[in-house]
Amino acid sequence: MKGGVSPSFQELFGHRPEVVTHAPGRVNLIGEHTDYNGGFVLPMAIPQQTHVELRRRGDRRVRAFSTNKSAAGEILEYEIGQESTGKGWLDYVQGVTHVLQLAGFPLSGFELRITSEVPLGSGLSSSASLDVSLLRALREAFALPLDDVQLALLGQRVEVEFVGAPVGVMDPMAASIAGLNAALFLDTHTMRFERVPLPPGVDPVIINSGVAHNHSAGDYRVRRAECERAAAQLGVSLLRDLTEADLPRAMALPEPLGRRVRHIVTENARVLATVSALRKGDLPGLGQLFYASHDSQRLDYEVSVPEIDLLVDLAREDADVHGARLTGGGFGGSVVMLAREGTGAAVARRIAERYAARSGQRPTILLPQPSGT
Template identity: 70%
Template sequence: MDAGAAATFEKLFGHPARVVARAPGRVNLIGEHTDYNGGFVLPMAIPQYTQVELRPRGDRTVRAFSTNVGEQAGVQEFVLGQETPGRGWLDYVQGVTLVLRREGFTFEGFDVRITSQVPVGSGLSSSAALDVCLLRGLREAFSLPLEDVRLAVLGQKVENDFVGAPVGVMDPMACHLADGGAALFLDTRSLSYERVPLPAGVEPVVINSGVAHNHAAGDYRTRRAECERAAELLGVPQLRDLTEADLPRLNALPDPLGRRARHVLTEDARVLATVEALRTGDLAALGPLMYASHASQRDDYQVSVPEIDMLVELALNEKDVLGARLTGGGFGGSIVALARTGTGASVAQRIAQAYSKRSGRTATVLVP
């Protein structure tokens, strides 16, 4: 922890922090809306991270401060065992303590200061980064016997059970276990994972559209319910259980359930094909897979927006971009692209500038 952060913590709470923990945001290369359907995903970490500084208090009170909501919000408090939803960003802190206690972990109150570089509503898992880094900090501060996969699963429970966002397990798994040099190939049913390095010839590009989304809002929840209903009508536990032979059956489903199921079935296949292309260095295969993924999200899953489509179209016009797609839950957020190594920064700046001229919005280049 740098001297400035240490001084700020002490000024806020009257004593120095004892533990510092970080967790990165994540970008999903491919495999969107497959995680809550038991399927495959391929995220990787981004340089932007969330950090918590904390100190045990010795009582039952939690005092929390977030630099991202402004000084006027001040220090917020709650008592362990009296967590109450509806308090905005504090719900993530309350959700972590509630879930840990329900899982049988014992710990005291604490003071915590939160800072984050991961833009909220960008499709880059700002909330999962907060859940994970707070869980990491509490694990260290109170010596909690919490192994890595379980920590990530508890991060998902925070969002599902307390915040009210029906997200899958990919985000906390990626924020906890992924890194920036390799993609995390994750089977969200078994929670088995493998780090798959990117070939030397490509580098990731991430551009935030400036259109924010909210996973706790209705559209994301509706998509999940549609998938569950489609699986029920098809007689399978989850859409993950479909195979290519089932594609004709999807046409018999009422609209839009058939299109939702088709996206999940074909997206799972695209993840597996992308992993194989990364392993073999088949760069030519990556672009068509990414663009097909975006088209499926736009047309079958209907989670894209005009601004995101514009960014993908601009990326398509760049000769050094292999492929691009919407990343994250949709309804705004960011795109991810794969560019030829050494071209990412210049390509991203051209796309962002052209986007701003055409849309009137400001795009932010997050990677590189």
């Protein structure tokens, strides 16, 4: 890359792309770690997108380029049918062709250029945004008979079966079908969903803490395994099958399983309460649910970190903030806040400044987007 400017598709490959697609990142308003337990989630698309340019080849060769700074500015290559892990960002591309082949969809090779505005490790689903954007491009280029829900399910398979990140279905569903101004109320067990508009009077705010996470790393896997173990000991197939009446026997499980169950059960209830509060325009109620969700993630599910807690504490001190919570898988990432209408940009600036001064991290304001972006 000369002067920090990425080469165009034509400069890389000698011709123009046939297909150009994109898919958004997402912020989860509430419902954390409930998706792989068959529960309820409430994500919303964000303006930041992953963009894909693609052109078919006549052989089985894939040649891929990413403009991400960590991608080293090289065209990486592999043969369809010979995918293998351990190649960094290319694993997501390989995973897409791998699962499409397993699903019986014929592909030839292709040339690919990827650009993403969704920051990596931010808890905003950069990988699902890439999976869905590439799947959309391949659907168009090869006329694959796939609807948007099928794309999302294939995106989940990429992460679970190839990359090795045991994620639920929320992220690819949000990247595939969520909108910017409405939350996607999704039952991850039945796959029923509806869009719930945000009420007037609120500005969503997202601040990336600067502490990156990795879903294929150990902590996320440990939480999922703990949930599976707790479900087995309680005699249910999914923790979503439990209610608050089951919590006394859940809390009798060996530590920390009871607390893990308590988070999932109460978080599912909070999603349902949040949907009700959105429909009523109950902003104070929404704020209380956000803080309760964060406290549950911090104490019962233990997925927060000091930097994230500091951002939430700064939000609690700000009179213009209704509520705030860790969003995404945890162990770093971002915080979502609900600010009083018209104050979102100012709230984001002052909280980011205070956070930077106290944490030494470099936060990024992702919503509201700075003017001119």
